[in-house]
Structures are given as structure tokens and as C-alpha cells.
Amino acid sequence: MSIRTVVWGENVHEQKNKVVAGIYPKGMHTCIADALNTDPAIKATTATLQEPEHGLPEQRLAETDVLIWWGHAAHGDVDDKIVERVAEHVWSGMGLLVLHSGHFAKIFKRLMGTPCNLTWREAGERERLWLTSRNHPIAAGLPDHFELENEEMYGEPFGIPEPMETVFVSWFQGGEVFRSGVTYRRGAGNVFYFRPGHETYPTYHDANVQTVLRNAVKWAANPAARIKNPTDAPNVPVETALEPITERGPRLHQDGEEGYR
Amino acid sequence: MSIRTVVWGENVHEQKNKVVAGIYPKGMHTCIADALNTDPAIKATTATLQEPEHGLPEQRLAETDVLIWWGHAAHGDVDDKIVERVAEHVWSGMGLLVLHSGHFAKIFKRLMGTPCNLTWREAGERERLWLTSRNHPIAAGLPDHFELENEEMYGEPFGIPEPMETVFVSWFQGGEVFRSGVTYRRGAGNVFYFRPGHETYPTYHDANVQTVLRNAVKWAANPAARIKNPTDAPNVPVETALEPITERGPRLHQDGEEGYR
């Protein structure tokens, strides 16, 4: 069965900025989805900020294996309730890829627990991505390095937690470096942040970038059934303890009572 | 200079529950602070939920090296603004120890980005903590295992990110295990979660537990000057690039413009 992927696009600059509209006439999200759909193992659709519930109603997320997130100008317009909904689905097992300026998306900061800040410069300079984890599935088919002739610079220190794995590190023409591809697990969900993708450059038309995205979708997808109620904290009554024990001492909670949250 | 430590206590059950009041007549926070103050390297004071700004005004946090957090019944009463303030201080370099039921405190969930859930049972059963990282500074002076004769059980799966280091794992009489001592770095701040400490048992009077707390305060303290504005994402103008570059291609931002957040 193909991997059900939703590419979420903020879809703001594509509407307001002629340069961006020229590069991505159908939107960045559509360009990315089209690139994914060249692989028969993936079935990608799109969702945008402007749709009801940002295109991410509960039922759709329940049927999504991997969500891809690109946002920039309108992070603040994303409804906090939708952010929590997405977070719960990640914890339940949905994969999540966060792209470029999505480092400041509410959902990424929510899952990282850190500022996710960095330094930046918009000068169309050369970026060279170096593989730091050879044969990592996200790098399948890629050489040890590849270049993007024009990209926005993101520089260290990058305010993220220490990654589970650092897959790519970028070199920038102006003198900076950046951990460009990093993996995390959050609950049952696989999370991958991938740096490139400034909207005024044709990054998502690049063959190597498209390969990374297809690989990352496959890496992030978890075929296991989604965990129900991923935030539950169930009480285990004394009577059903796996080893026989006798209750001792005082207690706060009455039988069958919920824990505090 | 001594390590300026603030022990934050929810201070609810100590006021409402006779058992808890009997064990901790001056509050759990005071018991913990007293134990820390036996070490001349530490200068501990207390703060509680009921104080203005929960006892954690900006100025006090700025002068705090390590904050210790114990909460249970009233997680929901903690002001979100104070939670964000504490998070920013952690990112800036303040150490944070989260104790027991604090796994569900807003500040812990905020910094972890995961549900932080678990299973639990209040039966006064035996807990045995095993050291999994020998000679870790948090375990200084401790044997390879120690016991608490009466504790609440917390069981795996524990909904946390993979720790930087797992220092303790607990065995429970009723058949469960739990990662009881785990370290993280969040921004410049060292974070340690330590499991024991149910309020109806005299856990914070235990000598080994007190040793862990004193060790953890020393481990978490960062003598470096606090980072100012830990969430800033500064622009690096082309003119000041470390390597000479020439601006190329279109751009979204005007000179001196702030980035989107």
C-alpha cells in the first residue's frame, strides 16, 4: 500500500509575490507533491493554510502516514488547536517532515521544546550539503555532497535538541555551517527537519532535494497501527498488578480515580 | 560562589492532606531546600504556587542557577506566562530539575515536546533504583542500587524523548520498570528528571534521594553568563558576511527587516 502523504503549504507568498509565483505557479506544496508522486510507493496530496481547519481535519490526519510542513510568513496564523492535533498524531505514529522556514513553525517548536532559532541571510549564495551518515536511508542514492547554487543561508548555532541522528551538514559560501538534516522520534512519530527550500529559489525543482524528500517520506512512515490516546496515563490497580503485591501505606487517590494532569 | 537554587513546590497537598502535612510539616519544598542547604556549595530557597507570579518573577529567575520543580494536583493552575518565562530561562542557561509527578507539569511537557505519560499505581510498593551510568556526577557517592521501601509505581512506556543519558532505571515490586533518572539539554540549560517523590511517603527524607538532588543541582548549574534573548534569530547582512559574497537573485526581505516568526 502506498504511503499516504499530505504536503501542507502556507501558500502565502505564492499568491503575493511574483517571483515565488513564477517559480511555483501551482504553489510549493503542489511542486513537492508532484515530485513525491513520481514514486509509485507514495500517494501525495496537498493542504493549505487557507482551507477549513487548514486542510487538516481529524479524519484526514488519521488517514495520513506522513505530513510535510512548509510555512514562513504566516506561522502565527496557524490555529493552536490544529497544532495540538498534529502533535497528537505525530505522537500516535504519523511521520512529520519539516522544511526550511518551518523551523519556526508552531508544530516544530512544539515538538522540539527549544527555540529553534538560527542566523540567516538572503543573498542567493551557494549551499553545499554534506552527508554525515553514510547510507542513511534518507540519503539513499545521493552522493556524499550536493550543491544548491542559490539558497538562503541558515547558520549555527541552531536552537534544536541534540538530534537522534545528524544526516546532513551544510556549507555556505558566506562562511557559515548548519545542521541541515536531523532526525528525531517524538512518541511513536518519526520527525525529520530538512533545511533547503527558500521560496524565491527553485529548490524544490532540484533532483537531489526531491530524492531526499522521497527518501524521507519512506523513512518517516510507520506501518504500525496508530496509537490510540497517545497521552493517556492509565492507573494499574493493585489487584491486576503483574506480580502479586499488597497495598501498603496511605494514598491520595480513591479506587478508579483519574490521575492529576 | 554557591549555586543559587530555588525549590518550587505546588504546596497543595501539604495544606489539604493530613498524611502529607504530617510527613512534610513545612512543605515538601522546604524539606528539599533544607537537604540541599546541608551542602555549603548550594544556597537553596523556596517558591510556591500561591505566591505572586508563583514566586518566580523575572528578576528572581535571572538570579537562579538551578530551579527544582515539584507539582501534582494543580498543574493546570500554573500560569502559561510563567511557564514560558521559565522555559526561556532554561534556554538561557538555568538548570532545571523536575521531580516525580512533575512529569506532567506544563514546563516539563513544554521542554520535552512529548506527552510525558506513563502508567501508575499507588500501593506503597518497593522501588529499587539501579544506576545505568557508573560514576555519572549525578550518582556521585551512591552505590549501584538503592531502595525506597514505599513508593508510587510509575511504569513504562514513559512518553519522553530519548534522553541524552539514562542515569537510573527503577525496578518495582509489582512488576514494572521505569527510566527514573534522565538528562537532557534544552538550549543552554541542563535538565534532569528524577522519578521518586510521591507526597504520601517520606521520600525526600531519604539520604540517597537527598544525595541525588545535591549532585543534580551541581550537575545542572552552568556558571556561564546567561544567554540574552535566547530565541533571537538575527539577520547577517551581506556586507558583514565572514567571507566576501555578492548578493544574487531575488529576495523577500528588505534591508534591516525582521525575519518572520
Place this chain on the structure above:
Amino acid sequence: MSIRTVVWGENVHEQKNKVVAGIYPKGMHTCIADALNTDPAIKATTATLQEPEHGLPEQRLAETDVLIWWGHAAHGDVDDKIVERVAEHVWSGMGLLVLHSGHFAKIFKRLMGTPCNLTWREAGERERLWLTSRNHPIAAGLPDHFELENEEMYGEPFGIPEPMETVFVSWFQGGEVFRSGVTYRRGAGNVFYFRPGHETYPTYHDANVQTVLRNAVKWAANPAARIKNPTDAPNVPVETALEPITERGPRLHQDGEEGYR
């Protein structure tokens, strides 16, 4: 294409000890291979210490996707040259599962860089494995815990590096805990250590254990082409630098010279 798996068995106690021979009349390696072969995605064969080159000639390893290692009484009889050969294949991308007493196998210590020691007791006590990473692919189809009624105890502290992920933690009847399932990446190779499997108990006949092994084979297999010469440290001549640079200052090496090793 099915995952080419070799189950390496020391095959000593099966020949010398009646209890072991009774439980595993065809050898533990054959029992494991049979369990793997119930899954059409896996094609498992066996190799033993007694075969020429321990059944692991270069050509066979080159055609092996995942190697499983069980040894106990004869760790010292394994040829150091074969150990290095296996290590190189792991670095090149071959998956490796190390089982039970294999914690002291030369290959595991070689890849971990630590003592890999532990405490132990042979009393046929109950072990209960708890899942610490929900929906991890290695735990697919398993409940949050499962039991082995008779097992050897292994206790913490376990002398391993901090794992990439801790997947299982064991509870033992006699009071110990142990990190029973841990993952690593070494070069391009995925490594999984799984604790259960003392030879005097029927552990590898257990359905849950067999599920873990099948899952772990799939997790460890890397479909990418094996890396050639995984220890090479190539010189990058000035003339072929990716950015134009001019040689400056003195140097030790002449053009075309090999680096020191």
C-alpha cells in the same frame, strides 16, 4: 527481494550439554533461522564456529544483509581476523543483531568500544520485557510487555555506550533491571542487541522473542549498495577542491602521498 540473513551459532553447548541439546536438537542457530524463515521476506541460513572461517568467508558476508550472532562459551576461539572482517561489513552497511551472551562476543565489544559487562545469575527466574519506545519497528505487533518465565538474569550497570534508542527494558524477579533491547549505528550498519536467550531455557521457541527477531532483521537490513572500502580516508587535492583555493604554508605530505594511519 528477501533479506539474506545468516544466523551464526557458536554450537558448543548444543553438542556438549544434554539440556541444551534437548531444547535445541538442531542447534540454537537452526531454531532461530527456522523462526525467521516463517516470514517470506527473510531468507535465513546458518553458520557455526566449527566451519572453515567460522562459516563467514568474505564472499558470504558480501551477500549477507543481516548477520545474527549468538556465542557464549567460546568467544575466545573466534579468530580476530574474522572479527575484523565482520566489523568492516557492518561499517559497509550489513546489519548485525547480537543476542544474549553475545554481549561479550569479540565483535560486539569491538563495535561498542566499551567493556559490555553486567551482573548475572542463572536461576530460571521470571523476566518481563517492557517496551520503552512505542511503535518502534522492532516491537511491531508486540504488547507493551511480555514475559519469559525462565531466564538467566542480566543486571545493570550494563557497560555499553548510551544507545541511539532504548527499545526494551527488562524486569527480573530477583530485583534487577536491564536495558534489554538497544540500537546503534556503526558506520552504515544498524546494530541491535537483544538480551534474552540463555541456552538452558527454550527462549528462542517463544513467539514474542521470534517476533522481535523477525522485526529486528527487517529494521537492520539496509537495501543500499554496500560501501566499498569503508575505512578509506581519501586525500582531496587542492586542484580539485570544490571551491577554488590556493595552497598556502608548509606541508608534510607530497602530492599523491597516502595519509598516515
Place this chain on the structure above:
Amino acid sequence: MSIRTVVWGENVHEQKNKVVAGIYPKGMHTCIADALNTDPAIKATTATLQEPEHGLPEQRLAETDVLIWWGHAAHGDVDDKIVERVAEHVWSGMGLLVLHSGHFAKIFKRLMGTPCNLTWREAGERERLWLTSRNHPIAAGLPDHFELENEEMYGEPFGIPEPMETVFVSWFQGGEVFRSGVTYRRGAGNVFYFRPGHETYPTYHDANVQTVLRNAVKWAANPAARIKNPTDAPNVPVETALEPITERGPRLHQDGEEGYR
């Protein structure tokens, strides 16, 4: 009490190469030790390959808090017995800093379990080290980046295990990047690899590099008593089990028998 530090130098090129001898007339090890000794908290001495037991007899290591290792041309001349001795001391709690070409030192490869390979170029190009973990104790007092005008290039992929923490990442003029400062724990020992230090350039005279080394010595030192017999795997007899259990089923080992290794 000051941190007892031994700076181990291969001391080959200082004797054979005029350029190196000119920069480091007393040897690189002495230059490094002198820089450390400007800090009253550190008491540094030196040892070299040419001394009996390479200057690292058992008794000296037992009284060493932190060992620093620089080697290049003569890795193969280091006695395997000394390497094992050093490894055991690291596992017991001795800190270890490995510098530059020490990535291929026997002791580093022994502790990492990976090839530790990389790409390289000797062209005196500019290296810029970026801090990736703000306020990390190893970076105390340093800016977010600093430069070395002439250094050898080391490039990714660097064949190391995923670090506990990545502290520095380097940018090179010729277009490469490298994880230049990485931490590990091996047993009870803290390990830090730091990239700069090619012998034909005056790197160890650089103020920022010296600051890193002093910081790293303090970070690596563990004041706890050294673990005796760090590779022991003790049997826990049934009679002394922490929870009362009765022996069940067959066993391989007789009472008091050693485990297999």
C-alpha cells in the same frame, strides 16, 4: 585539588621536520601543557611515544585525571598493551581528549568502534569553527565562531558514532564541513575529540584553541574515585538476590564458577 593532566605527544615530526620544530621547539605536547598550566586548576605534565611504556605506566595513569592524545605519523608504533591499558582507565573514569590526527590513533578507534575516517587536504586553508551547543562548558568564554587562518582540511563523512553532543562544526575555505568537537561517554570516562592541530601550523599557540583545551580538561575530569576492575561481570548468587527467589530449571554454571568471556 588541581586536575592532573598528561599531554601525550607522538613527538616524531618535531624531531624530523624543521617546520614543525620551528613552531614547536619543545614539542607540541609541551606547548599544550604550558597552555594548560596557565590555569591554576590544572596541573599538566607530558609523556611521549619514545619513553618506556610510552610514558604511560600503570601507576601514572592511575594518578591521571585527564589524558590528552596527539599522534599522527606513528600510530602503528603504539603498543597494543598500552592502548588497552588506556582504554581501561577511560572506562574507570579517566577523561580523554583526542586531538586532530588522533582520529586514527589506536585508542580513539578502540573506544569508538568505527573507522574514524574522513577526507583531508593539506593546503593551509582557512577553518572557521562554529559553536553548535551554546554555553556548553567546553565553549566557555568563546564567541559563536572563531577562525584559524591556516589549517589542514578534514571533511565529512567522518566515520564516528553519533556523538552524545556535537559542540563545534567547522567550515573550510575549500568547501567542506566537519564535526570538529564531539563528546562521548565510554564507561565512566568522558571523551572529547577536537579537530584542529595540524603540526605544520601554529594552531596550539592560538588563544581560542587553548581556551577549548582548558575547558575540555575541566569538562572531562571526573572527581569520583576510579572504578576498580571496570570490565568485571560479577555473578549474583541466588542466595543473595535482593528479592527472595528459588532456583528453577537447569543451569550451566556451578556455584562460584566464573562466567564465560
